[in-house]
Amino acid sequence: MKKIKIKKILVIKFRFHGDMLLITPVISSLKANYPDAIIDVLGYEGSVEILRVNDDVDKIFAVKNKKASFSNKTLDYLKVVHELHKEKYNLVVNLSDQWLSGLMTRLISPSYSVAFEFQQRNQFLWRLFFHELVKPEGTHVVERNLSILNAFDFPVTVKNTKMGYHAFVWEGIKFRLGKEWDQQKYVVVQPTARQKFKYWDDEKFAEVIDYIQRVTHHKVIITCGPSEDDKRCVARIAELCKVKPVMTLAGNTTFDELAAVIDHAQFFIGVDSAPMHIAAAVDTPIICLFGATDHRAWHPWTEKFWMVWAGNYHPMPKRSEIDRSFKYLSYIPVEKVIDAVNSAVTAEKAG
The missing domain is CATH 3.40.50.2000 (Glycogen Phosphorylase B;)
Structure with a gap:
């Protein structure tokens, strides 16, 4: 230059x-x-x-x-x-x-x-x-x-992604959740994405949420985008759960509020979406579910993640051949995501 x-x-x-x-x-x-x-x-x-x-x-x-x-x-x-x-x-x-x-x-x-x-x-x-x-x-x-x-004539000096929020945003989130959330350990689950081919099965998400709340004793907060489709999806998942997750924030947060919620979580579970990248930016451990997108190019930009890729259980199509109405993540067995949950909990206890 x-x-x-x-x-x-x-x-x-x-x-x-x-x-x-x-x-x-x-x-x-x-x-x-x-x-x-x-x-x-x-x-x-x-x-x-x-x-x-x-x-x-x-x-x-x-x-x-x-x-x-x-x-x-x-x-x-x-x-x-x-x-x-x-x-x-x-x-x-x-x-x-x-x-x-x-x-x-x-x-x-x-x-x-x-x-x-x-x-x-x-x-x-x-x-x-x-x-x-x-x-x-x-x-x-x-x-x-x-x-x-x-x-340019300079080396790359910053490689981490960056997502910010003000301290008062987290205080506002705690107020909305209730006083008991000061010391509450929780996991954020984001089941939705901008495109339907990135979705997993509602029943499987419900099973994982029940496992987290029943076995690991972490609360689960479900988040999603503001669209009616997103809200219907997470409402159905919540209905399928035997132990009801917290729905207060689903479809009802700004980006900085979502960053605050994910930042204070023990770990994050979600599909390939913007909240997954927010989790990486605030350094929260991630369990990510990938299907027909290129996981090598789009995986969370962090070392703290466990990936469950549908391609390990069924061949994934080329980008030009993707059927955007088909849930490729359906090939992922629920047991594999629960294995990742156990790994995340073990890492959490190890500090």
Whole structure:
């Protein structure tokens, strides 16, 4: 990268909530090497909210996602570009592969811009949007994201993901749960994800929850997203449980509240979803259930996890052949998840 004075940086990522968490090592590394620089983030409306409590980030800008109409999106994009152009960025770090990210970068007119060299993009046209392209490297998504820093003259200094919340948020959660939760040991279970092919069977989740509460004597708090589908799913799981889990927070937390709940849990159990990545970011041990997604690329970015992969019990399809209405995790035997629970409890007792 050419020598320029870095005062203002914009990081771009157009993806979902979990993807936004997985770019935080890039943001933290930029902040560590440019401590006086302002770092802003541009992402999709809603998804970018997961970075609201991050002291490395100054401003957050958002554009409407794919669900908005073409006219609404166009007007929104133009408005955001106008706002960003006034910021006069020295550097834009683009981690997205959408043409929109390239066009917006060009319209923002930064002093310098860096992006990945994506195979699925026409290299001549893609190169017109940026000053420098970098080949992505690594197996895990975090490793690939961090490889954008190969364009710079400094080593990667921060590799952990980051998720924050204020102390008063946890106090508010305890108030909602009741006074007895000051010393209560509990486990967070997140059965839902954005896509149904990542779901496990409700009956199996219920069996695991009963085992945790009956045998390990930990309470279970079920969490989920705010959608009606998510709420119906966890309500059915709770109905199937012989020992009822705590449902107070299901579908009823902000991202920072969810981070606080998971942070104080003994361990977390869930499918491939944003809350799983939150658990990794707050350093809570994880039991993760994976199916047809690439677990090598998307597993929790931590050493404290036990993975139960459906591919060990039945062949998983290629990405292009995934049936998004089919529950691939159904191949996972409940006994294997209970084995992972026992391992997590043993590790907890060992300190």
